[in-house]
Amino acid sequence: MIDLEISRAWLVDPLAGREGAGEIVVRDGVLAAVNWLEGSAADGIEPTGVVVAPGFIDLHVHLREPGNEDAETVATGLAAAARGGFTTVCAMPNTTPAMDEPGVLARVSSAALASGSPLELLAHGALSAGRAGQTLSAMGELADAGVVGFSDDGSPVRSASLFRHALAYAGALGLPVVEHAEDADLTEGAEMGDGLVATILGLRGWPVAAEASAVARALVVLADVLPDVPGVRLHLTHISTAAALDFVRLAKSRGLPVTCDVTPHHVALTDEWVAGARRYAWDAVDADGHARDPWADHALVAQPYATSLRVNPPLRCAEDALACLAALRDGTADAIATDHAPHTEVDKAVEFGAAANGIAGIETALGLILEAVDAGRLSLLQAMTALTTGPAGVLGQRTRRAGAVGLVEGSKADLVVFDRSDRWTVTTAALATKGTHSPLLGMTLPGRVLLTVADGALAYEAAAD
Amino acid sequence: MTEVREARAARSDVVIPSVDVSPEQQPTAWRHRHLLDVDGLSAADLDLVMRTADAMREVLGRPISKVPALRGRNVTILFYEASTRTRVSFDVAARNLSADVVNIAAATSSVSKGESLVDTVRTVEALGAHLLVVRHARSGAPQLAAEVFGGSVLNGGDGWHAHPSQALLDLYTIRSRLGTGGDLGVAGRKIVILGDVLHSRVARSNIWSLTAAGADLWLCGPATLLRGFEAWAGRSALAGRRFRVTSDVGAAMRDADVVMALRIQRERMAAGLLPSMREYAARYGLTAARLALARPGALVMHPGPMNEGVEIAPDVAAGGQSVITDQVTNGVAVRMALLYLLAGVTARSVASA
Numbered sequence: 149m150i151d152l153e154i155s156r157a158w159l160v161d162p163l164a165g166r167e168g169a170g171e172i173v174v175r176d177g178v179l180a181a182v183n184w185l186e187g188s189a190a191d192g193i194e195p196t197g198v199v200v201a202p203g204f205i206d207l208h209v210h211l212r213e214p215g216n217e218d219a220e221t222v223a224t225g226l227a228a229a230a231r232g233g234f235t236t237v238c239a240m241p242n243t244t245p246a247m248d249e250p251g252v253l254a255r256v257s258s259a260a261l262a263s264g265s266p267l268e269l270l271a272h273g274a275l276s277a278g279r280a281g282q283t284l285s286a287m288g289e290l291a292d293a294g295v296v297g298f299s300d301d302g303s304p305v306r307s308a309s310l311f312r313h314a315l316a317y318a319g320a321l322g323l324p325v326v327e328h329a330e331d332a333d334l335t336e337g338a339e340m341g342d343g344l345v346a347t348i349l350g351l352r353g354w355p356v357a358a359e360a361s362a363v364a365r366a367l368v369v370l371a372d373v374l375p376d377v378p379g380v381r382l383h384l385t386h387i388s389t390a391a392a393l394d395f396v397r398l399a400k401s402r403g404l405p406v407t408c409d410v411t412p413h414h415v416a417l418t419d420e421w422v423a424g425a426r427r428y429a430w431d432a433v434d435a436d437g438h439a440r441d442p443w444a445d446h447a448l449v450a451q452p453y454a455t456s457l458r459v460n461p462p463l464r465c466a467e468d469a470l471a472c473l474a475a476l477r478d479g480t481a482d483a484i485a486t487d488h489a490p491h492t493e494v495d496k497a498v499e500f501g502a503a504a505n506g507i508a509g510i511e512t513a514l515g516l517i518l519e520a521v522d523a524g525r526l527s528l529l530q531a532m533t534a535l536t537t538g539p540a541g542v543l544g545q546r547t548r549r550a551g552a553v554g555l556v557e558g559s560k561a562d563l564v565v566f567d568r569s570d571r572w573t574v575t576t577a578a579l580a581t582k583g584t585h586s587p588l589l590g591m592t593l594p595g596r597v598l599l600t601v602a603d604g605a606l607a608y609e610a611a612a613d
Numbered sequence: 614m615t616e617v618r619e620a621r622a623a624r625s626d627v628v629i630p631s632v633d634v635s636p637e638q639q640p641t642a643w644r645h646r647h648l649l650d651v652d653g654l655s656a657a658d659l660d661l662v663m664r665t666a667d668a669m670r671e672v673l674g675r676p677i678s679k680v681p682a683l684r685g686r687n688v689t690i691l692f693y694e695a696s697t698r699t700r701v702s703f704d705v706a707a708r709n710l711s712a713d714v715v716n717i718a719a720a721t722s723s724v725s726k727g728e729s730l731v732d733t734v735r736t737v738e739a740l741g742a743h744l745l746v747v748r749h750a751r752s753g754a755p756q757l758a759a760e761v762f763g764g765s766v767l768n769g770g771d772g773w774h775a776h777p778s779q780a781l782l783d784l785y786t787i788r789s790r791l792g793t794g795g796d797l798g799v800a801g802r803k804i805v806i807l808g809d810v811l812h813s814r815v816a817r818s819n820i821w822s823l824t825a826a827g828a829d830l831w832l833c834g835p836a837t838l839l840r841g842f843e844a845w846a847g848r849s850a851l852a853g854r855r856f857r858v859t860s861d862v863g864a865a866m867r868d869a870d871v872v873m874a875l876r877i878q879r880e881r882m883a884a885g886l887l888p889s890m891r892e893y894a895a896r897y898g899l900t901a902a903r904l905a906l907a908r909p910g911a912l913v914m915h916p917g918p919m920n921e922g923v924e925i926a927p928d929v930a931a932g933g934q935s936v937i938t939d940q941v942t943n944g945v946a947v948r949m950a951l952l953y954l955l956a957g958v959t960a961r962s963v964a965s966a
Contacts (some may be wrong), residue, residue, distance in 0.1 A: 339752075342841070343841070343844070344841070344844055344845055344848055346841065347840075347841035347842060347844065347845050348652075348817070348845060349752055349753065349774055350752040350771070350772050350773030350774030350775065350814060350817055351752050351753070351772070351773075351774075352773075353840075353841065441848045441849075441851065441852055443652065443852065444848070444849075444851065444852030451756060451760065452753060452756055453752070453753030453756045453757065494729075497729070497731055498729055498730065498731070498757075499730060499749065499751040499753060499754045499757055500751065500752065500753045500754075500757075501751040501752065501753075501772070502751060
């Protein structure tokens, strides 16, 4: 268990809705003291320097074990999470075999134990048997074994009827359905987000309508189930379009039990990156908020068709990215989740349309979100909330930190320390994940993580320069 | 023959490469190591390609239409898609320049055993390829080839994205008919691209080259085959590159100077994009009646292969206004010019390395 004193830092406590200058003391793994500094004692402590926040929670990661250990293992995935400042991660069940019964979950849990990582590894069970979209998985057994939700992520549930049954059955177990919302008919053969860039590059477009219509369907089915199953819960993961967020906003205003998350890459990156632009979403719009033309702007600085940018849902236009940011500001989006999706070099070093979907982003998530904060698009408190209490609210009592994802004296120390003024360069050597196909390689990001403490133990410490 | 050469020399006001000698022996203004798209070509680049192609036309007019310019250079033609015209055109162009030519068709190579594009490109480079011509069904594949290949890559057509040599031979063909003096003959001319624009790399590449040359460009076809292009036109106009998009074939054809029909594929019916070939022919086929709406003597073009009786009527395809066989002949000259210019860049970069 760790002993630690951090004096003169900027503390962010999303649970208390408070941030300010302060110091913390950890004794034997317990957060022994949180002292907020006032007046002259706080002089010189800026929110743009060293920040202490609760450890981040990621609702959506792919650890690839069992079945694709070339791409990632539980051990390397957890190491990457710790480097990114995360202390709790929820693994997706699209392993081989799929996590559709408790045996696979037990194997993953023992791999986590064997890794020695103090991080909390949670898992979503498969929604359907074999993720085939035909019949329900062993939901009750999976719930007893401790899964935190059910999802066929990566293979959207085609049948509205099966989806309805899954919501009801999971709801009675007190667990959410975590849906990857996509109308697969509209995205057949799709290669990148639909729009100007796809048209010019000659890539098959993934229309906004495919996500928005699937979200609309999921929400009306949720409303249909709610009277019979008051405990029903729907979590929409990696929402990427303004149109889908409008439906979620409406559903929340009607009191439907729905939550959603957005990813750092859908917030900061846009479809024009596929053409070779490397500017963030907020720098790619005109004064009226409309996406600019990267060809006319001479903004194409990198090679086009980089497969590191191939991801599902695809990178969208700047208007959609800014809508994701707006959703984080107004609470329509409850959480930031990374959809960390590592792949091997073999699966990425191919033609764009043949490349595997996924960005391995758990180590660059904080940096991208801090870029949005630096650009004035999100407050630091909003950003930290979406990485901590936001996802904790989706998990409820099912994380070991239930109800206390804050800087709470007397609780087990579970926190991240990062320096907003310390920019680091994204290189394959700097990443712990096996999926080093980051679209940000060579770029610098703010907010180097200095220290990650999980469950009272040291999970990651940056090497001294 | 001599007279032709003198006539061209007389109107020349830029240095045309002397194509009888190897490219590294004379500096040209060409700076592109690869030719993957036409969006990066300047007006000066287009002019240089046209003038170099003139010189190649002159070679093609000789009794023995062969020069030693690329002797000892290996041109590998790697085609992942079926093609007759483009593949043979590159083959003939490379042989006319005395290059060694290797043809690889994906169906008969290790590609059919699952070899990746990257591995195949590394292999052909190890086998001595200097210039690589790639045709691929996936947009961006030549870009990937260029990232691993040590020589020059020439895009022979990728997915829906680009077909630069076709756009340049189209430009050359229009210029040879409508151009005067140093002028391309394109500025202010109404040029119509008619048909399946959505799936067409020819249309996309022509948008870049023809708008750069100042054409009054119209794209016309069924709405299902124009998806996304209205938005492109709107954004492009802000940047000073104008073209129009319409499903009204009458409005498009009226007073046109050039009409380019595009191939319609049967898969479009299965995908629900079109009711039938018959309906397409009736509503959008380039017939004599529709051609009569255009200016007298308007040029008829088609990148091939044609479905006669569908997107173009046989009498129009073979009629007096058709320059379709000119496109094929000019294709060889333009591809000779491109191979020659790219070889010069590679040779110089190797020499200076």
